[in-house]
Amino acid sequence: MSVQLLAQLDGLLGQAGMLTASTDCAPYVQGARYGQGVAVAVLRPATPEQAEAALSLLHAHGAPFVLQGANTGLVAAATPDASGRQFVFSLDRLKDSITIDADERTATVGAGVRLSELNEAAAAMGLCFPIDLSADPTIGGMIASNTGGARLIKYGDVRANLCAVDAWLPERGGMLRFGSALRKNNTGVDFKQLLCGTGGAFGVILRATVRLHPLPAQRATALVVPASSAAVMPLLAALERELPEFIASVEGMSQEAMQAVFRNVPSVRNPFPAGQVPPYALLVELSTSLPARALALDTVLQDALGALMEQELLSDALFGDQDMLWALRHGISDALRHEGRVIAFDIALPRKHWAPFRAWGQQWLAASWPGVRICDFGHVADGGLHYNLVAPKTGPQALDDEAIAALRTTLLDTVVRDYDGSFSAEHGIGPYNRAYYQRYTPAPVRRLAGELQSAMMPALQWRNVHFD
Amino acid sequence: MSVQLLAQLDGLLGQAGMLTASTDCAPYVQGARYGQGVAVAVLRPATPEQAEAALSLLHAHGAPFVLQGANTGLVAAATPDASGRQFVFSLDRLKDSITIDADERTATVGAGVRLSELNEAAAAMGLCFPIDLSADPTIGGMIASNTGGARLIKYGDVRANLCAVDAWLPERGGMLRFGSALRKNNTGVDFKQLLCGTGGAFGVILRATVRLHPLPAQRATALVVPASSAAVMPLLAALERELPEFIASVEGMSQEAMQAVFRNVPSVRNPFPAGQVPPYALLVELSTSLPARALALDTVLQDALGALMEQELLSDALFGDQDMLWALRHGISDALRHEGRVIAFDIALPRKHWAPFRAWGQQWLAASWPGVRICDFGHVADGGLHYNLVAPKTGPQALDDEAIAALRTTLLDTVVRDYDGSFSAEHGIGPYNRAYYQRYTPAPVRRLAGELQSAMMPALQWRNVHFD
Numbered sequence: 001m002s003v004q005l006l007a008q009l010d011g012l013l014g015q016a017g018m019l020t021a022s023t024d025c026a027p028y029v030q031g032a033r034y035g036q037g038v039a040v041a042v043l044r045p046a047t048p049e050q051a052e053a054a055l056s057l058l059h060a061h062g063a064p065f066v067l068q069g070a071n072t073g074l075v076a077a078a079t080p081d082a083s084g085r086q087f088v089f090s091l092d093r094l095k096d097s098i099t100i101d102a103d104e105r106t107a108t109v110g111a112g113v114r115l116s117e118l119n120e121a122a123a124a125m126g127l128c129f130p131i132d133l134s135a136d137p138t139i140g141g142m143i144a145s146n147t148g149g150a151r152l153i154k155y156g157d158v159r160a161n162l163c164a165v166d167a168w169l170p171e172r173g174g175m176l177r178f179g180s181a182l183r184k185n186n187t188g189v190d191f192k193q194l195l196c197g198t199g200g201a202f203g204v205i206l207r208a209t210v211r212l213h214p215l216p217a218q219r220a221t222a223l224v225v226p227a228s229s230a231a232v233m234p235l236l237a238a239l240e241r242e243l244p245e246f247i248a249s250v251e252g253m254s255q256e257a258m259q260a261v262f263r264n265v266p267s268v269r270n271p272f273p274a275g276q277v278p279p280y281a282l283l284v285e286l287s288t289s290l291p292a293r294a295l296a297l298d299t300v301l302q303d304a305l306g307a308l309m310e311q312e313l314l315s316d317a318l319f320g321d322q323d324m325l326w327a328l329r330h331g332i333s334d335a336l337r338h339e340g341r342v343i344a345f346d347i348a349l350p351r352k353h354w355a356p357f358r359a360w361g362q363q364w365l366a367a368s369w370p371g372v373r374i375c376d377f378g379h380v381a382d383g384g385l386h387y388n389l390v391a392p393k394t395g396p397q398a399l400d401d402e403a404i405a406a407l408r409t410t411l412l413d414t415v416v417r418d419y420d421g422s423f424s425a426e427h428g429i430g431p432y433n434r435a436y437y438q439r440y441t442p443a444p445v446r447r448l449a450g451e452l453q454s455a456m457m458p459a460l461q462w463r464n465v466h467f468d
Numbered sequence: 469m470s471v472q473l474l475a476q477l478d479g480l481l482g483q484a485g486m487l488t489a490s491t492d493c494a495p496y497v498q499g500a501r502y503g504q505g506v507a508v509a510v511l512r513p514a515t516p517e518q519a520e521a522a523l524s525l526l527h528a529h530g531a532p533f534v535l536q537g538a539n540t541g542l543v544a545a546a547t548p549d550a551s552g553r554q555f556v557f558s559l560d561r562l563k564d565s566i567t568i569d570a571d572e573r574t575a576t577v578g579a580g581v582r583l584s585e586l587n588e589a590a591a592a593m594g595l596c597f598p599i600d601l602s603a604d605p606t607i608g609g610m611i612a613s614n615t616g617g618a619r620l621i622k623y624g625d626v627r628a629n630l631c632a633v634d635a636w637l638p639e640r641g642g643m644l645r646f647g648s649a650l651r652k653n654n655t656g657v658d659f660k661q662l663l664c665g666t667g668g669a670f671g672v673i674l675r676a677t678v679r680l681h682p683l684p685a686q687r688a689t690a691l692v693v694p695a696s697s698a699a700v701m702p703l704l705a706a707l708e709r710e711l712p713e714f715i716a717s718v719e720g721m722s723q724e725a726m727q728a729v730f731r732n733v734p735s736v737r738n739p740f741p742a743g744q745v746p747p748y749a750l751l752v753e754l755s756t757s758l759p760a761r762a763l764a765l766d767t768v769l770q771d772a773l774g775a776l777m778e779q780e781l782l783s784d785a786l787f788g789d790q791d792m793l794w795a796l797r798h799g800i801s802d803a804l805r806h807e808g809r810v811i812a813f814d815i816a817l818p819r820k821h822w823a824p825f826r827a828w829g830q831q832w833l834a835a836s837w838p839g840v841r842i843c844d845f846g847h848v849a850d851g852g853l854h855y856n857l858v859a860p861k862t863g864p865q866a867l868d869d870e871a872i873a874a875l876r877t878t879l880l881d882t883v884v885r886d887y888d889g890s891f892s893a894e895h896g897i898g899p900y901n902r903a904y905y906q907r908y909t910p911a912p913v914r915r916l917a918g919e920l921q922s923a924m925m926p927a928l929q930w931r932n933v934h935f936d
Contacts, residue, residue, distance in 0.1 A: 103705060103819040126709065148652045157652070160628055173912040183850040184616045184625070184816045184893035186665050188905060188935050189917045193661035197654050214712050237571060241594065244682050244757050245713035289712050294771070295763050303762070348652040351571040382651035425652035441656060444641040448923065449657045455919050467656050 005061045009043060012053055017044050017093070028068060028088045032135075033344070034432040035076030038084040046093045048110070048206045052168055052175060055204060058087065059170045065089045066464045067200035069141025070114060074346070077145070077199040077430030077465050086464075091140050094206060100125055106163055106181045108209045111140025118210075127212040130155040132249075134330040140205045146197030148426035150329075153240075153381040154248040154287070157426075159196045161211040167195055167203035169456055181209055194456065199428055199465035202456040216287035219248070220301040221325055223271060224282040225316040229355045232280065235313045236351070236380060239284065242304055246286040246297065250381035251329050255279050257375040257388075260335040261328055268327050271320050278316075282380060283329050285322075332377045336390055339375070343404055345387040347415045348425035354383070357419045361387070361411070369407055371397025384425040387411075416440050430465055437467070473529045477511060480521055485512050485561070496536060496556045500603075501812070502900040503544030506552040514561045516578070516674045520636055520643060523672060526555065527638045533557045534932045535668035537609025538582060542814070545613070545667040545898030545933050554932075559608050562674060568593055574631055574649045576677045579608025586678075595680040598623040600717075602798040608673045614665030616894035618797075621708075621849040622716040622755070625894075627664045629679040635663055635671035637924055649677055662924065667896055667933035670924040684755035687716070688769040689793055691739060692750040693784040697823045700748065703781045704819070704848060707752065710772055714754040714765065718849035719797050723747050725843040725856075728803040729796055736795050739788050746784075750848060751797050753790075800845045804858055807843070811872055813855040815883045816893035822851070825887045829855065829879070837875060839865025852893040855879075884908050898933055905935070 010018055019025050019042040028042045043065070045051035058065055065087040068078040080086040094112035098121045101108075105127060107118055116136045118129050131142065133149040141147075143165065148157045155161065164179035178191040194202045226232045236250055255277050262270045262277070272278065286301050298319070305317045336342050349357050358376070365372050371392055378386040389407075391399045399407070415421035423436045438446065450468025478486055487493050487510040496510045511533070513519035526533055533555040536546040548554040562580035566589045569576075573595060575586055584604045586597050599610060601617040609615075611633065616625045623629065632647030646659040662670045694700045704718055723745050730738045730745070740746065754769050766787070773785045804810050817825050826844070833840050839860055846854040857875075859867045867875070883889040891904045906914065918936025 101820075103701065105708075146654050148654075152651060156628070159658070160624070169912075169916075172916060176910070176913060178913075180888070180890070181818060182816045182888075182890050182893070183620060184847070184852040185890040186614050186616075186894055186896045187890055187892050188897055188909060188913075189666060189670075189920065190627070190661055190664070191913070191916070193658055196658070198657060202657075214709050233571065240573075241682050242757065242759075289710065290768075291710075294768060300758075300762060348650045350649060352569075379652070384652040420648070420650075422648070422650050422653040422655055424655050425650075426654055428654045429656055437656060442644070444637075445644060445646075445656075445659070448637075448640060448659070451923050452657065452920060455916065455923070 002061055005057060005063060006041070008057050009041070009054060012057070013043060013045060013050060017046060017050065018042070019044065025088070028071060028090060029080055031076045031079040032072050033074040035079030037080035037082050037086070039080045039086060039088045040084065042088040042090055044090045044093045047096060048094065048166070051091070051094060051204070051206050054089070055168050055170070056174065058089070063087060067091065067144070067204060069112065069138035069144070070136065072135040072137045073141060073145055073430065074427045075424070075430030076432040077428060078141070079431070079464070081431070081464070089204070091138060091206070094140070100127065100212070101181065102127065104181050105212045106209050107212055108207065109139050110207055111205050112138050114138055115142065122212050123215060126215050128215050129161070129210055130213050131158055131161065134333065139208055139210065143196050143205055143208055144198065144200045145428040146426070148379070148382065148384060150251055150379055151248045152379065153250070155213060158210075159193065162192060162196055162208065163211055164209040165192045165195055165205045166207040167205050169203045170458055175206070179209070194452065197428060198467070199430060201453055201465040201467065214289045217289050217291050218287065218297040219322060220286045220297040221319070221322040222284050222301055222305060223318040223320060223325055224284050224305060224314050225278045226280055226282060227313055227315050229280060229358055231313045232282065232380060233351045233354055235282070235308060238308055238311070238313065239304060243286060243300065246288050246300065247381065248287040249283065249285040251283040251378065252380040253281050253283070253329060253332065253377045254375060256373050257332045257336070257377040258328065260339050260375060261331040264335040264338040265331045268324065268331050271318055271324070283325050329377070332375070333386070336375050336388055340390040341393050341399065343372070343389040343391060343407065345385075345411065346425050346427045347385050347387050347412070348383040348422040349385060349415070350420050351383060353419040353421065354380075354385070357415070357421070360414065365389070372399070372407075412436055429467070470529055473525060473531060474509070476525050477509070477522060480525070481511060481513060481518060485514060485518065486510070487512065493556070496539060496558060497548055499544045499547040500540050501542040503547030505548035505550050505554070507548045507554060507556045508552065510556040510558055512558045512561045515564060516562065516634070519559070519562060519672070519674050522557070523636050523638070524642065526557070531555060535559065535612070535672060537580065537606035537612070538604065540603040540605045541609060541613055541898065542895045543892070543898030544900040545896060546609070547899070547932070549899070549932070557672070559606060559674070562608070568595065568680070569649065570595065572649050573680045574677050575680055576675065577607050578675055579673050580606050582606055583610065590680050591683060594683050596683050597629070597678055598681050599626055599629065602801065607676055607678065611664050611673055611676055612666065612668045613896040614894070616847070616850065616852060618719055618847055619716045620847065621718070623681060626678075627661070630660060630664055630676065631679055632677040633660045633663055633673045634675040635673050637671045638926055643674070647677070662920065665896060666935070667898060669921055669933040669935060682757045685757050685759050686755065686765040687790060688754045688765040689787070689790040690752050690769055690773060691786040691788060691793055692752050692773060692782050693746045694748055694750060695780055695783050697748060697826055699781045700750065700848060701819045701822055703750070703776060706776055706779070706781065707772060711754060711768065714756050714768065715849065716755040717751065717753040719751040719846065720848040721749050721751070721797060721800065721845045722843060724841050725800045725804070725845040726796065728807050728843060729799040732803040732806040733799045736792065736799050739786055739792070751793050797845070800843070801854070804843050804856055808858040809861050809867065811840070811857040811859060811875065813853075813879065814893050814895045815853050815855050815880070816851045816890040817853060817883070818888050819851065821887040821889065822848070822853070825883070825889070828882065833857070840867075840875075880904055897935070
């Protein structure tokens with residue numbers, strides 16, 4: 001590593017902008033779920049100008065770096081490798097401004113602005129950025145991973161709400177702006193699409209403009225017990241047919257997943273009659289900007305669920321405390337860690353294959369992997385399924401890394417090849433799942449992706465996320 | 469032109485699949501608005517396999533061709549040039565199947581299926597492809613031009629509803645599938661985005677999967693007279709804030725545009741009291757899938773407009789025959805042709821610049837181009853403005869081509885540079901407006917676009933639409 005480069009970066013970024021002590025670097029080199037590496041230094045520019053100057057230095061020296069937002073990603077895309085030769089380029093201080101244009105319903109923000117910070121500023125103007133998830137990522141990170149979340153069916157993913165990005169592209173003159181706040185603007189290649197969902201591999205996003213939505217005036221939420229696993233998709237279809245403008249979320253939770261929360265998160269109480277947790281439950285949320293005097297959303301939901309009960313698609317519906325229901329849903333991921341070794345999957349399935357896949361999984365795991373419990377949950381409305389398994393940490397049924405890798409591959413092969421599903425629904429591609437990207441992506445597509453990536457971001461600079 | 473190639477194409481496609489007589493070719497070489505050229509032959513494959521074989525032949529011989537759907541595009545992207553060396557590759561017979569997956573709410577169709585044909589098939593299942601416009605393009609053409617239309621604010625453009633494309637890419641092994649019907653699938657580069665809105669320059673789309681929506685159960689429509697030009701955007705903002713789930717369309721029509729319809733389209737009657745046409749009017753449409761027993765949409769619209777009248781944002785609202793109101797709106801484009809020489813613009817503006825731009829246009833045209841009438845109309849809700857002008861065809865104020873080119877450049881310079889607008893809101897890029905693409909697109913972005921295009925579709929083959 002060039003002493004000259006380090007000195008130049010130090011001069012540019014100052015003490016707060018360049019971390020080298022291992023205790024200071026520790027939070028930046030450990031992935032939120034996977035990955036643990038070593039960084040030459042963590043670079044934290046405070047302004048877009050500083051960022052641009054630092055990127056130019058790194059580029060001039062051919063120094064590899066990984067981009068990082070709030071370090072909440074789940075595929076290790078933001079984690080340095082073990083070589084000790086990579087920099088972490090953190091955008092967490094790029095939050096100089098949040099400019100909200102209420103007429104256009106847009107926000108223009110530095111890449112380091114957190115989702116919660118954007119929503120706080122937007123709420124003051126009756127607006128929101130409605131991509132909802134339990135973590136609090138930066139907007140730059142959300143674009144890089146095209147975050148989906150729990151309300152995709154109403155609002156779409158980040159891609160659907162992305163207006164423009166200011167991105168730094170080496171050998172392309174530095175900063176370029178792609179896109180605009182205009183709703184119609186068909187004037188060539190929509191480059192910002194290449195920067196969305198590709199983990200920073202196609203350009204370094206320093207600023208972005210996103211579309212905001214009116215804050216809902218009403219929400220109505222119910223915990224619904226479907227008549228069976230096979231009834232879940234017909235139930236969703238019926239809700240969507242009757243109430244498409246209002247459905248914000250249909251989240252699924254298996255019995256094992258809910259029980260893990262009741263066992264491990266004391267603040268969440270069991271809402272089911274006599275504490276009897278059903279095999280599966282759905283958190284159904286409607287929302288609208290209509291005031292209650294125009295439409296009582298609770299009544300709309302109750303009527304719709306009543307009709308579905310008559311059609312024998314559901315066996316019960318509980319109208320409880322909304323915050324408590326969401327605490328149950330969002331508590332699952334953490335609660336499972338107390339139950340054993342979690343083998344997490346972020347898959348998506350076509351609607352018609354959702355119930356058959358779940359049935360297959362139950363049979364296959366019982367037969368081939370005794371001791372592994374299925375604690376699946378996730379986004380029924382958009383097909384995203386956190387098919388998380390829990391294995392014992394000790395004892396004869398504990399699994400080593402090799403066994404888990406074998407389980408993982410067989411399961412993902414089945415998802416992708418037999419059920420037309422996705423091996424990465426919303427977490428994107430990183431070192432953690434690059435092998436699966438290579439396994440399931442046709443070779444001509446990978447070659448093409450590699451060539452496009454090279455044109456946008458010469459591969460030398462970027463070792464963590466690549467699509468060739 | 470190689471005799472061998474023509475013989476091979478003839479053998480492959482047969483009489484119905486290859487037109488060479490000039491009378492047969494005539495409808496394919498004349499653009500819907502701009503452009504008139506000559507074709508070696510019009511190739512009309514009947515199946516994806518035939519299309520692929522024909523494309524491979526063209527590629528092997530290095531023969532240039534232009535892609536064409538229903539030939540309804542408005543920027544000459546589908547029109548051959550005057551050289552007589554290009555083929556027209558028409559996809560209008562690629563309509564072998566329309567496969568609707570009601571569970572997933574998708575339709576998979578050949579590129580040559582017309583919008584009306586798709587909607588007829590979808591309606592039988594209570595669904596629709598809601599990109600609404602007055603022409604009847606093919607789905608392939610809609611993807612290539614990323615059609616927006618009149619209901620974008622509710623449903624988005626084609627891009628927002630595009631799930632997957634099967635595209636032929638030379639030197640990439642031929643047919644590749646990009647995308648899937650899955651709502652969440654973050655597994656790499658979203659290549660289909662490069663094929664959307666780029667006029668076929670990034671690949672030949674032979675089949676596509678699009679998202680369908682539930683057919684509305686109710687529509688409510690009103691013809692609204694805003695209090696002033698300055699009141700239009702606050703009125704839109706208020707409607708969007710109160711009724712975001714229901715707004716399907718807010719279309720604007722200037723006095724001159726409406727009068728042209730009343731003069732030239734006898735089937736459309738003047739709905740205004742005493743026939744007094746106001747300076748501007750808005751066609752406001754709400755829609756919902758809720759049944760009337762849950763919500764009376766007419767009442768919702770009347771209440772909302774009543775409140776806005778109290779705020780003095782509008783001076784009148786007429787609740788008439790929906791079909792008649794849409795006939796008024798859709799009749800403008802044709803009606804203007806009877807009024808003189810039409811100078812058409814497909815621009816888009818930020819909301820805050822809409823009224824100031826209209827005021828500027830009135831002043832500028834009156835001062836610099838006497839005799840030119842402003843007959844603007846279009847998509848107020850999404851900022852797309854058909855800023856169409858009418859000049860006398862004869863007499864001292866008639867304009868020649870050179871004068872029109874000068875007018876066009878000054879106006880578009882103002883739109884793009886002074887008002888942050890778009891020179892092509894929804895019609896895309898083709899030979900007609902390529903000079904403006906070059907004028908307003910930064911050189912590094914054009915270079916990058918050219919490189920990406922070359923990787924996907926070697927430039928040799930494709931002379932009509934290029935982004936370098």
